[in-house]
Amino acid sequence: MGSVTLVSATVAALSFVACGSQPTVVSHVGGRQFSIPNATVLPPAPPPSTTGGFDGSRAYNHVRHLVDLGPRPPGSDAIRQAQSYIIEQLKSYGCHVEEHDFHASTPIGDLPMKNIIAKIPGTGPGIVLYATHYDTVRLPNFVGADDGGSGTGTMLELGRVLCSRKGKLNNWIVFFDGEEAQGQWADKNSIRWTATNSTLGSREMAASMALSGELKQVTAMILADMIGPSNLRIKRDTGSTRWLVDLIWATATRLGYAKVFVNENYPVGGDDHFSFIRRGIAACDIIDFDVQTTYWHTPQDTLEKVDPRSLAIVGHVFLETVPELEKKIPVRQ
Numbered sequence: 001m002g003s004v005t006l007v008s009a010t011v012a013a014l015s016f017v018a019c020g021s022q023p024t025v026v027s028h029v030g031g032r033q034f035s036i037p038n039a040t041v042l043p044p045a046p047p048p049s050t051t052g053g054f055d056g057s058r059a060y061n062h063v064r065h066l067v068d069l070g071p072r073p074p075g076s077d078a079i080r081q082a083q084s085y086i087i088e089q090l091k092s093y094g095c096h097v098e099e100h101d102f103h104a105s106t107p108i109g110d111l112p113m114k115n116i117i118a119k120i121p122g123t124g125p126g127i128v129l130y131a132t133h134y135d136t137v138r139l140p141n142f143v144g145a146d147d148g149g150s151g152t153g154t155m156l157e158l159g160r161v162l163c164s165r166k167g168k169l170n171n172w173i174v175f176f177d178g179e180e181a182q183g184q185w186a187d188k189n190s191i192r193w194t195a196t197n198s199t200l201g202s203r204e205m206a207a208s209m210a211l212s213g214e215l216k217q218v219t220a221m222i223l224a225d226m227i228g229p230s231n232l233r234i235k236r237d238t239g240s241t242r243w244l245v246d247l248i249w250a251t252a253t254r255l256g257y258a259k260v261f262v263n264e265n266y267p268v269g270g271d272d273h274f275s276f277i278r279r280g281i282a283a284c285d286i287i288d289f290d291v292q293t294t295y296w297h298t299p300q301d302t303l304e305k306v307d308p309r310s311l312a313i314v315g316h317v318f319l320e321t322v323p324e325l326e327k328k329i330p331v332r333q
């Protein structure tokens, strides 16, 4: 990481106040900058007993660990440490973990990448993918607390809860590498999903599942990306599959989260879910992209942008989609 200046710390603090978020302490350790939320003002996570067993504090601590590794672009030492962490955590929960290694040809060269998948077997056919990306965009000093961290922390905690449960559907918790563009997005404002140098992990997985025949068994793919803000507002992505969006929003409303899963439409330009939608699979992106005009893809995407309560809300909704999807999709006898 580059040197830390007083100016960057001041900018971070100012932007924080402007967002109406909590104050932070910025510390410098070993030449690296860490933004430490003030524990006395950080909203606590709701008790897991109120969120279906999902522990927002655990999810948040995963984000903290990932942020402490620094920038995690594909092929870096830090992303290898993130991979080890994700795999170790999942195995500690008793999850069956698979590592899918591949190489991606990108404008900045050949990059080694790894998708990580925890497979939780069900009693019947039908696979549901709960997915996120864990790489961070290749920018100086970008630690990706919200973009890359929040989804990963949430999916790790989802794995802890689900790996000890047995249901009808096969639930796979998926961590994609290479979501961010390697080089420039083709057009980061509108048609970025058409770029061939991004969403590399999800493209690889969808392609290999098509080849193996497993893709036909996928009943739904639910993606979490950038779900950290304390004032979380998730709009209905118009590019996602309608019935799946309706199911998730109905579940969230039933749980009392209608102010988080708001009834507004928004076209998410591009994300990993399109790798599956393009192959005819129902998919939905859970994302708060309002931060596009504030800290998105800037060094200000730091730990204090992530609220354990927001992770807990999304995790709770995901857990409750499991029985909803089982009800909707008849399982063969």
Ligand SMILES: [Zn+2]
Pocket (backbone or CB within 6 Å): 137, 147, 180, 297
């Ligand atoms: Zn990003």
